[in-house]
Amino acid sequence: xxxxxxxxxxxxxxxxxxxxxxxxxxxxxxxxxxxxxxxxxxxxxxxxxxxxxxxxxxxxxxxxxxxxxxxxxxxxxxxxxxxxxxxxxxxxxxxxxxxxxxxxxxxxxxxxxxxxxxxxxxxxxxxxxxxxxxxxxxxxxxxxxxxxxxxxxxxxxxxxxxxxxxxxxxxxxxxxxxxxxxxxxxxxxxxxxxxxxxxxxxxxxxxxxxxxxxxxxxxxxxxxxxxxxxxxxxxxxxxxxxxxxxxxxxxxxxxxxxxxxxxx
Amino acid sequence: xxxxxxxxxxxxxxxxxxxxxxxxxxxxxxxxxxxxxxxxxxxxxxxxxxxxxxxxxxxxxxxxxxxxxxxxxxxxxxxxxxxxxxxxxxxxxxxxxxxxxxxxxxxxxxxxxxxxxxxxxxxxxxxxxxxxxxxxxxxxxxxxxxxxxxxxxxxxxxxxxxxxxxxxxxxxxxxxxxxxxxxxxxxxxxxxxxxxxxxxxxxxxxxxxxxxxxxxxxxxxxxxxxxxxxxxxxxxxxxxxxxxxxxxxxxxxxxxxxxxxxxxxxxxxxxxxxxxxxxxxxxxxxxxxxxxxxxxxxxxxxxxxxxxxxxxxxxxxxxxxxxxxxxxxxxxxxxxxxxxxxxxxxxxxxxxxxxxxxxxxxxxxxxxxxxxxxxxxxxxxxxxxxxxxxxxxx
Numbered sequence: 001x002x003x004x005x006x007x008x009x010x011x012x013x014x015x016x017x018x019x020x021x022x023x024x025x026x027x028x029x030x031x032x033x034x035x036x037x038x039x040x041x042x043x044x045x046x047x048x049x050x051x052x053x054x055x056x057x058x059x060x061x062x063x064x065x066x067x068x069x070x071x072x073x074x075x076x077x078x079x080x081x082x083x084x085x086x087x088x089x090x091x092x093x094x095x096x097x098x099x100x101x102x103x104x105x106x107x108x109x110x111x112x113x114x115x116x117x118x119x120x121x122x123x124x125x126x127x128x129x130x131x132x133x134x135x136x137x138x139x140x141x142x143x144x145x146x147x148x149x150x151x152x153x154x155x156x157x158x159x160x161x162x163x164x165x166x167x168x169x170x171x172x173x174x175x176x177x178x179x180x181x182x183x184x185x186x187x188x189x190x191x192x193x194x195x196x197x198x199x200x201x202x203x204x205x206x207x208x209x210x211x212x213x214x215x216x217x218x219x220x221x222x223x224x225x226x227x228x229x230x231x232x233x234x235x236x237x238x239x240x241x242x243x244x245x246x247x248x249x250x251x252x253x254x255x256x257x258x259x260x261x262x263x264x
Numbered sequence: 265x266x267x268x269x270x271x272x273x274x275x276x277x278x279x280x281x282x283x284x285x286x287x288x289x290x291x292x293x294x295x296x297x298x299x300x301x302x303x304x305x306x307x308x309x310x311x312x313x314x315x316x317x318x319x320x321x322x323x324x325x326x327x328x329x330x331x332x333x334x335x336x337x338x339x340x341x342x343x344x345x346x347x348x349x350x351x352x353x354x355x356x357x358x359x360x361x362x363x364x365x366x367x368x369x370x371x372x373x374x375x376x377x378x379x380x381x382x383x384x385x386x387x388x389x390x391x392x393x394x395x396x397x398x399x400x401x402x403x404x405x406x407x408x409x410x411x412x413x414x415x416x417x418x419x420x421x422x423x424x425x426x427x428x429x430x431x432x433x434x435x436x437x438x439x440x441x442x443x444x445x446x447x448x449x450x451x452x453x454x455x456x457x458x459x460x461x462x463x464x465x466x467x468x469x470x471x472x473x474x475x476x477x478x479x480x481x482x483x484x485x486x487x488x489x490x491x492x493x494x495x496x497x498x499x500x501x502x503x504x505x506x507x508x509x510x511x512x513x514x515x516x517x518x519x520x521x522x523x524x525x526x527x528x529x530x531x532x533x534x535x536x537x538x539x540x541x542x543x544x545x546x547x548x549x550x551x552x553x554x555x556x557x558x559x560x561x562x563x564x565x566x567x568x569x570x571x572x573x574x575x576x577x578x579x580x581x582x583x584x585x586x587x588x589x590x591x592x593x594x595x596x597x598x599x600x601x602x603x604x605x606x607x608x609x610x611x612x613x614x615x616x617x618x619x620x621x622x623x624x625x626x627x628x629x630x631x632x633x634x635x636x637x638x639x640x641x642x643x644x645x646x647x648x649x650x651x652x653x654x655x656x657x658x
Binding site: 055056057058059060061062063066073078079102103104105107108109129130131132133134135153154155156157158159161165176179180181 | 441
């Protein structure tokens with residue numbers, strides 16, 4: 001059975017369109033808002049949503065997402081409340097949902113119980129930024145029984161590792177646009193297109209580009225390169241502004257809508 | 265090279281770092297076989313740091329505690345005042361070999377930061393140190409030293425603002441600058457090959473002890489004691505004795521205000537298996553895997569994880585991990601100062617405090633070696649506060 005992610009990319013490919021993928025941290029600033037934000041973003045044209053599971057020690061994240069995680073944890077968000085949130089969302093939308101989380105969250109929760117829950121509640125994929133090739137074999141094997149995609153990450157520094165990382169993958173491949181942690185950037189790697197083309201050589205799985213994409217201009221600049229673009233910290237910034245002005249949903253809707261127009 | 269110690273260790277890091285780790289492992293393996301590298305390392309630890317450090321027979325301690333013969337391995341006599349420099353010399357020499365121009369490091373108490381800043385000053389390398397805001401405040405002398413030595417000290421305000429967060433921030437820096445930057449990790453922690461590499465640079469402690477005790481006593485010791493935060497001084501002492509099954513080995517964790525409170529750093533005694541800073545090991549975490557805040561009066565021991573090789577030694581029962589709380593450590597601090605005229609680091613005072621419990625129950629002809637990992641100058645303010653408030657209570 002094809003996952004929601006694969007179906008989404010197939011549909012978009014038929015229409016010759018690119019996927020807009022949005023990242024938000026679950027429970028930032030609270031679970032209820034996250035549910036509304038996912039639905040609003042869908043309305044604004046998002047194709048896939050990455051739901052971050054907040055973690056106390058997020059090694060791959062820059063300050064913006066770190067702050068989001070802190071706000072969420074302060075409000076008592078945990079994996080169980082996030083699963084509950086997903087079940088609520090699934091009553092209202094079929095949008096592909098991907099968890100982005102650190103391995104200790106899965107490990108401590110119990111890998112099997114975690115995957116069972118993902119299947120039962122309707123999570124379509126996992127992105128685990130601190131689980132490189134060397135450490136993911138076991139989880140990879142287990143996930144095959146659950147029809148959940150383990151999204152691999154490739155970096156500009158991956159070089160000769162690319163082939164093995166992207167072989168036998170489903171969903172999409174997360175191509176890290178620049179060396180560093182998550183966050184908004186002014187410019188991208190000079191050799192970004194070389195890097196993406198190198199990845200393309202080894203897989204037919206859709207390629208999504210992320211890290212540092214913060215506005216319509218960046219979207220326009222990069223959209224021809226990949227099959228999808230991922231925006232995270234820039235959306236969280238809008239949430240932060242919205243918290244101050246008490247209009248989170250409007251802010252995010254308006255911003256994502258602009259991103260959606262830029263990608264089409 | 266093995267990436268794991270049993271099930272502990274590994275490389276749980278962002279993909280961006282993987283080729284750097286693979287390259288580091290390759291360079292380290294080559295360096296270990298390279299006579300000129302080993303000679304260079306031996307030269308600097310001897311001529312610059314002052315090795316071998318003495319294995320001092322503590323006659324007064326021995327008499328007063330009334331058990332076996334007590335020896336102190338005087339790592340406090342190293343240049344910069346702690347064992348940390350053994351490892352820093354090794355890693356910075358490796359960084360030079362690899363042509364890296366920029367060095368970063370994390371530090372808790374500041375000993376590793378000062379050692380790194382020192383070696384970078386000597387070799388003329390650019391150096392940035394990450395240190396939690398809380399530690400910056402309680403270890404201001406070491407912050408000043410690092411700055412004098414030309415290092416930039418980055419105050420970390422994320423998370424709990426201590427060593428754990430300084431480490432996160434250093435890793436994030438490394439992810440962002442992996443091309444020209446060498447990350448000098450200060451303990452037997454982090455992703456492979458760091459735990460093995462740091463151990464190999466610290467094993468000089470245990471190797472010297474072996475030689476020195478055989479020269480003095482004609483045989484191996486019966487007991488080894490060392491304090492454990494991340495665990496580098498302990499691993500340096502223990503590793504050369506790991507196969508000597510008759511040597512009983514004790515690692516001493518920081519019990520803070522007591523292991524029944526939430527204010528401690530007793531990782532093995534109270535922790536569970538998880539992933540932190542790129543390694544699978546014992547750590548203090550909640551039921552959802554969030555890393556718990558830790559506490560110890562000693563800024564060098566309040567780390568929520570522990571070196572994966574220690575986790576392994578615990579799992580196979582090779583090393584016994586015991587807990588000493590703040591008050592006992594202060595007692596150990598004052599005791600060693602008065603009895604032997606040696607002011608120990610608060611970290612090392614944990615090992616002394618455990619010695620005070622263990623020694624009276626040993627036999628007269630037993631030999632006990634305690635690793636005195638560092639000297640106490642940096643902790644004088646902390647001690648002054650504690651003793652001052654005790655005096656006030658009187």
